[in-house]
Amino acid sequence: MLxxxxxxxxxxxxxxxxxxxxxxxxxxxxxAATGMTSRAVAELVGWQEAKVSDLVxxxxxxxxxxxxxxxxxxxxxxxxxxxLLSLFNETSLKGWWQDHGACTPIRPRTLIEQxxxxxxxxxxxxxxxxxxxxxxxxxxxxxxxxxxxxxxxxEERVEVRTERQMVLRKGLKCLFYLHESALLAxxxxxxxxxxxxxxxxxxxxxxxxxxxxVPFSVGAHPGLAGAFDMLTFDKYEPVVFLDSExxxxxxxxxxxxxxxxxxxxxxxEIALDAEQSKExxxxxxx
Numbered sequence: 001m002l003x004x005x006x007x008x009x010x011x012x013x014x015x016x017x018x019x020x021x022x023x024x025x026x027x028x029x030x031x032a033a034t035g036m037t038s039r040a041v042a043e044l045v046g047w048q049e050a051k052v053s054d055l056v057x058x059x060x061x062x063x064x065x066x067x068x069x070x071x072x073x074x075x076x077x078x079x080x081x082x083x084l085l086s087l088f089n090e091t092s093l094k095g096w097w098q099d100h101g102a103c104t105p106i107r108p109r110t111l112i113e114q115x116x117x118x119x120x121x122x123x124x125x126x127x128x129x130x131x132x133x134x135x136x137x138x139x140x141x142x143x144x145x146x147x148x149x150x151x152x153x154x155e156e157r158v159e160v161r162t163e164r165q166m167v168l169r170k171g172l173k174c175l176f177y178l179h180e181s182a183l184l185a186x187x188x189x190x191x192x193x194x195x196x197x198x199x200x201x202x203x204x205x206x207x208x209x210x211x212x213x214v215p216f217s218v219g220a221h222p223g224l225a226g227a228f229d230m231l232t233f234d235k236y237e238p239v240v241f242l243d244s245e246x247x248x249x250x251x252x253x254x255x256x257x258x259x260x261x262x263x264x265x266x267x268x269e270i271a272l273d274a275e276q277s278k279e280x281x282x283x284x285x286x
Contacts, residue, residue: 120175132168138188176211223267226241
């Protein structure tokens with residue numbers, strides 16, 4: 001409410017899903033990869049440019065067969081072509097369980113794309129420092145310890161994780177809740193863990209990053225069910241990401257997201273504030 005009793009209503013969020021955004025971004029990239037304009041591509045398949053625009057923006061107007069023809073004209077690589085075709089009839093579905101096989105992909109596409117367009121990240125981590133604030137040495141130790149990650153993929157995974165951190169420079173505001181146990185495990189050895197703790201202090205000085213520790217002393221706490229990331233957006237409804245050894249779950253249903261919002265509210269009540277958290281980290285460094 002503004003002065004004089006004037007109430008300003010928030011703009012409603014657009015209906016959008018993680019699948020739909022990934023489909024639109026992928027199709028947009030496929031067209032861009034041709035080096036032609038969308039109008040030129042549309043003419044090659046006998047469409048109006050508006051039809052291409054509607055398809056990219058989730059407004060439908062094309063069949064799966066027509067999409068296949070469009071991707072063929074764009075010479076989209078087979079794997080990407082199949083991925084976009086698999087999403088075509090599911091773009092309006094909320095909630096997405098992704099089965100990755102033996103282990104998570106080297107480049108977690110959906111997570112990276114959602115982080116790129118998000119306004120804010122709220123994360124809860126129980127045993128590890130979050131990937132976006134990990135030093136390469138710490139990340140290497142974490143990834144190398146995974147039972148299902150091939151040894152020859154470790155360095156590439158470290159590089160991808162480091163690249164993901166670029167979103168911090170592009171305006172993503174972050175609130176990281178960490179359990180104290182994540183600060184005590186000597187991941188990578190004493191020197192690596194010490195450097196990681198010092199890195200947390202430096203990151204916490206940035207205006208767009210807040211780090212808050214849930215101390216051991218609280219005992220049982222609302223985050224016992226496990227780690228999660230919540231992403232909020234300017235135009236879309238929030239989503240929650242859960243990761244396991246070889247799968248990911250993207251939660252989008254409003255009632256389910258609300259449940260995680262309640263966990264965040266509860267963590268807020270028991271976590272040390274930012275300054276107290278810095279003091280605890282400094283104590284661990286002495």
